[in-house]
Amino acid sequence: MTTSETRTAPIVGRATIHDVALAAGVSVSTVSKVVNGRYGVSAKTSARVLGVVSELGYETSLIASSLRRGRTNVVGVLVAEFEPFALALLQGISEALQDSGYDLLAYAGSLSGTDDARHEGWERRSLSRLGGTLIDGAVIVTPTVDSATASVPVVAIDPHTGASGPAAIDVDSLDGALQATRHLIELGHRRIGHVRGRTDLESARLREEGYRRALGEAGIVVDPALVRDGGYRAAEATDAAGSLLDLEDRPTAIFAANDLSAIRTIEVAAGRGLRVPHDLSVVGFDDIPGAASHEPPLTTIRQPLHEMGATAVRLLLRKLDDEDDAPAEHVRLPASLVVRGSTARRG
Amino acid sequence: MTTSETRTAPIVGRATIHDVALAAGVSVSTVSKVVNGRYGVSAKTSARVLGVVSELGYETSLIASSLRRGRTNVVGVLVAEFEPFALALLQGISEALQDSGYDLLAYAGSLSGTDDARHEGWERRSLSRLGGTLIDGAVIVTPTVDSATASVPVVAIDPHTGASGPAAIDVDSLDGALQATRHLIELGHRRIGHVRGRTDLESARLREEGYRRALGEAGIVVDPALVRDGGYRAAEATDAAGSLLDLEDRPTAIFAANDLSAIRTIEVAAGRGLRVPHDLSVVGFDDIPGAASHEPPLTTIRQPLHEMGATAVRLLLRKLDDEDDAPAEHVRLPASLVVRGSTARRG
DNA sequence: TTGAAAGCGCTAACAG
DNA sequence: CTGTTAGCGCTTTCAA
Numbered sequence: 001m002t003t004s005e006t007r008t009a010p011i012v013g014r015a016t017i018h019d020v021a022l023a024a025g026v027s028v029s030t031v032s033k034v035v036n037g038r039y040g041v042s043a044k045t046s047a048r049v050l051g052v053v054s055e056l057g058y059e060t061s062l063i064a065s066s067l068r069r070g071r072t073n074v075v076g077v078l079v080a081e082f083e084p085f086a087l088a089l090l091q092g093i094s095e096a097l098q099d100s101g102y103d104l105l106a107y108a109g110s111l112s113g114t115d116d117a118r119h120e121g122w123e124r125r126s127l128s129r130l131g132g133t134l135i136d137g138a139v140i141v142t143p144t145v146d147s148a149t150a151s152v153p154v155v156a157i158d159p160h161t162g163a164s165g166p167a168a169i170d171v172d173s174l175d176g177a178l179q180a181t182r183h184l185i186e187l188g189h190r191r192i193g194h195v196r197g198r199t200d201l202e203s204a205r206l207r208e209e210g211y212r213r214a215l216g217e218a219g220i221v222v223d224p225a226l227v228r229d230g231g232y233r234a235a236e237a238t239d240a241a242g243s244l245l246d247l248e249d250r251p252t253a254i255f256a257a258n259d260l261s262a263i264r265t266i267e268v269a270a271g272r273g274l275r276v277p278h279d280l281s282v283v284g285f286d287d288i289p290g291a292a293s294h295e296p297p298l299t300t301i302r303q304p305l306h307e308m309g310a311t312a313v314r315l316l317l318r319k320l321d322d323e324d325d326a327p328a329e330h331v332r333l334p335a336s337l338v339v340r341g342s343t344a345r346r347g
Numbered sequence: 348m349t350t351s352e353t354r355t356a357p358i359v360g361r362a363t364i365h366d367v368a369l370a371a372g373v374s375v376s377t378v379s380k381v382v383n384g385r386y387g388v389s390a391k392t393s394a395r396v397l398g399v400v401s402e403l404g405y406e407t408s409l410i411a412s413s414l415r416r417g418r419t420n421v422v423g424v425l426v427a428e429f430e431p432f433a434l435a436l437l438q439g440i441s442e443a444l445q446d447s448g449y450d451l452l453a454y455a456g457s458l459s460g461t462d463d464a465r466h467e468g469w470e471r472r473s474l475s476r477l478g479g480t481l482i483d484g485a486v487i488v489t490p491t492v493d494s495a496t497a498s499v500p501v502v503a504i505d506p507h508t509g510a511s512g513p514a515a516i517d518v519d520s521l522d523g524a525l526q527a528t529r530h531l532i533e534l535g536h537r538r539i540g541h542v543r544g545r546t547d548l549e550s551a552r553l554r555e556e557g558y559r560r561a562l563g564e565a566g567i568v569v570d571p572a573l574v575r576d577g578g579y580r581a582a583e584a585t586d587a588a589g590s591l592l593d594l595e596d597r598p599t600a601i602f603a604a605n606d607l608s609a610i611r612t613i614e615v616a617a618g619r620g621l622r623v624p625h626d627l628s629v630v631g632f633d634d635i636p637g638a639a640s641h642e643p644p645l646t647t648i649r650q651p652l653h654e655m656g657a658t659a660v661r662l663l664l665r666k667l668d669d670e671d672d673a674p675a676e677h678v679r680l681p682a683s684l685v686v687r688g689s690t691a692r693r694g
Numbered sequence: 695t696t697g698a699a700a701g702c703g704c705t706a707a708c709a710g
Numbered sequence: 711c712t713g714t715t716a717g718c719g720c721t722t723t724c725a726a
Contacts (some may be wrong), residue, residue, distance in 0.1 A: 014479050014498035016719060027697045032721055042695060059475030063410050064719035067702045082441035082451065084636075087434045094429035094455060104429065106453040108441060128406030132361050132703075134481075151361035289431075293639025363703060374713045379705055387711060411703035414718045479719075 015056040024052040035060055066133045075316060076135035077106040078126045079142075083260070084288035085305070086141050089157060092309025093139060100317060105135060121145045127154070137320050139312045144200055153319035155312050161202050166328045167315045169308050173203045173285075176301040176335030177210025180255050180283045183299070183337055185218045188346035189253035189281060192220075193244040195230035195237055195265055197257030204232070207257045207285060226251055230261040237261035241268040245280075252280060252346050259284035259291045259300055266294075266342065277344035287338055296341035304333050362403040371399040382407055413480045422663060423482035424453040425473045426489075430607070431635035432652070433488050436504060439656025440486060447664060452482060468492045474501070484667050486659045491547055500666035502659045508549050513675045514662045516655050520550045520632075523648035523682030524557025527602050527630045530646070530684055532565045535693035536600035536628060539567075540591040542577035542584055542612060544604035551579070554604045554632060573598055577608040584608035588615040592627075599627065599693050606631035606638045606647055613641075613689065624691035634685055643688035651680050 017035075021028045026045060033041050034049040035058075041049075052058075066072045077093055079086040090106055097104055109126040123143040131138065131151040138150075142158045155167040184192050194211045197204025212222050225247060228240035237256065241264060244251060256262035262284030266276045274280050276296055284291060287302035311331055364382075368375045373392060380388050381396040382405075388396075399405070413419045424440055426433040437453055444451055456473040470490040478485065478498040485497075489505045502514040531539050541558045544551030559569050572594060575587035584603065588611060591598060603609035609631030613623045621627050623643055631638060634649035658678055 014475050016479075017721095018719075028719090029697060029699095029721075030695090033696090036721080038722095040695060045695080057471065057475065059472055061479040061719055062476040063414055063480045064702090065721070067410050067414060067704090067719080068721045069702085082438050082453075084438070087438060091429055091431070091434060104455045106429075108451045124404065125406050128361050128404065129409040132363075132408040133410045289636035289640070291640075293636070293644070297640070365703075375703090376705075376714080377712060380712090383705080385706095389711060392711080408703055411718090412705070414703080414720090415705045416718085
């Protein structure tokens with residue numbers, strides 16, 4: 001049996017290089033050369049092949065060529081989940097990548113596995129699965145673990161630890177949290193709760209630290225009952241906010257570690273008949289799209305998400321160009337308080 | 348020369364199945380069996396292999412296994428660009444895909460090529476490049492061309508033509524445009540401009556149609572000078588808005604075919620010293636995140652973007668499950684007017 | 695100028 | 711229970 005019998009039947013799925021070769025009456029390698037614009041193919045053959053290519057709508061498979069070549073000209077953005085924070089970054093990354101010659105591929109690895117280990121190390125898995133060949137480089141959003149060994153150049157946004165991988169971008173969480181909490185204090189609040197972020201993340205640690213430090217400055221002792229875990233996610237923040245608001249001596253203000261938690265906190269408050277900001281002031285963190293249009297508009301700490309994405313791309317492109325890896329760079333961007341409608345002077 | 352010489356040197360990039368096999372002292376196929384949980388491997392061997400796997404941090408390459416198997420358990424979202432509209436859809440899609448067992452991969456094919464043909468048929472290219480093996484199915488956002496032949500199940504959102512591909516989701520653009528224009532008319536406007544969308548898209552055609560029809564209802568003759576091409580993109584909308592506002596007898600209100608154009612129109616107006624809504628009313632279309640937080644908050648026609656994404660996933664999963672393709676379904680969701688701050692009674 | 699053959703990393707028959 | 715072999719679609723030497 002020969003390798004391939006004559007195939008006259010119409011091509012079912014996508015056309016492969018084989019189909020083109022067959023139809024053009026040339027070898028597979030010739031088609032490859034034509035498609036990739038290599039030298040050494042006669043004009044006549046080339047034209048014929050090109051004709052068949054467009055007739056069949058042939059497009060070289062990213063997968064197959066990727067496996068064979070080293071490169072793909074695709075950079076990947078690896079996220080745990082497509083939530084607003086990641087999406088805003090993605091937009092910035094996408095814009096910054098225009099005209100760079102790279103395509104963009106965003107991947108959310110499944111959070112499958114045991115529930116406890118859902119998050120743990122997702123970025124290593126994704127990176128390993130895609131990094132072999134599919135992507136030339138990657139931007140990892142909020143990695144949870146030090147990915148010391150990466151098969152491709154990587155830059156991390158909002159990494160687990162300060163100076164983990166080769167390159168990282170984040171925002172000054174400590175300062176942001178200071179601003180948020182001071183704002184609340186200036187409004188006359190003394191009993192201020194904190195819905196903490198994901199405790200395995202450096203950013204969450206720093207935001208709590210800022211919260212504590214600001215209270216300290218003002219001579220307010222931190223009540224441990226006023227700090228709860230929200231995990232940066234709406235679902236988990238529900239409990240945190242609830243227990244805070246059910247307290248005998250409940251806080252008059254809450255600093256939530258991110259906007260998702262803050263918004264959920266407001267919803268929980270509403271469910272208990274508490275009006276924001278009249279009965280409760282809430283400040284978030286991130287300034288995701290949607291924070292401003294929330295009702296009430298969310299007072300929050302703004303992260304320059306687009307800029308962070310753009311910076312990540314800049315760093316990544318540099319790594320991709322230079323063979324030698326530049327010194328591990330860590331860019332920390334400033335956070336800024338945006339006062340809107342969810343905070344008010346203590347009633 | 349044997350197939351592989353003993354490799355003692357530390358593994359540089361990612362570990363391959365070969366490295367694992369070597370280190371565990373078994374064959375490649377045994378490793379494959381262990382990793383994929385196939386029967387027929389002794390507990391002892393299995394344990395040893397697993398040990399090496401975790402030690403080396405081995406993760407099967409999506410690319411390679413994809414090429415070999417038919418499936419990947421990944422669905423793709425193909426977009427021309429990561430702009431707000433697509434990102435909002437992406438979020439909906441992502442949520443709907445939770446716990447479905449599928450990973451999500453969003454891909455923006457490069458808009459390279461001659462400028463005129465930048466957009467033309469990008470989805471066919473992307474689909475062809477990825478569809479061979481990388482993704483099991485795809486959601487295509489705003490395809491420009493009928494992709495009759497797809498290698499994998501596909502559902503389109505906001506397709507070029509009404510009932511093009513096998514399945515499609517869109518919003519009732521005609522009705523939305525009617526609502527938008529009527530709203531302006533009710534506010535006392537008679538001279539109403541239209542910044543048209545991408546004329547190659549059905550949605551743009553319908554929005555213009557709705558605009559014209561509403562004017563007709565009100566007995567207003569359409570002034571051809573009042574309709575300009577904005578191409579759904581901010582950059583192109585600049586000229587459209589500019590020429591409208593530079594008119595001798597300029598419009599007192601403008602219906603822009605999408606929010607990006609509307610926002611740009613407002614900016615252009617501001618550049619000419621016109622205040623919105625005092626001197627000019629503007630209504631957009633889409634209600635992207637950011638529309639509400641714009642200054643002034645944008646009056647617009649809301650598309651249920653999350654719901655559209657979720658519906659797309661539902662349709663796609665059904666196709667993926669059933670071998671036989673269900674009847675080409677076309678879901679049309681309602682659009683609704685959201686009145687905010689960019690429109691006002693004619694001064 | 696063209697084609698045969700090897701091989702990227704992996705899985706699946708099939709032998710042993 | 712384990713290993714050998716073929717091959718997914720493609721690119722790339724190397725011969726012819």
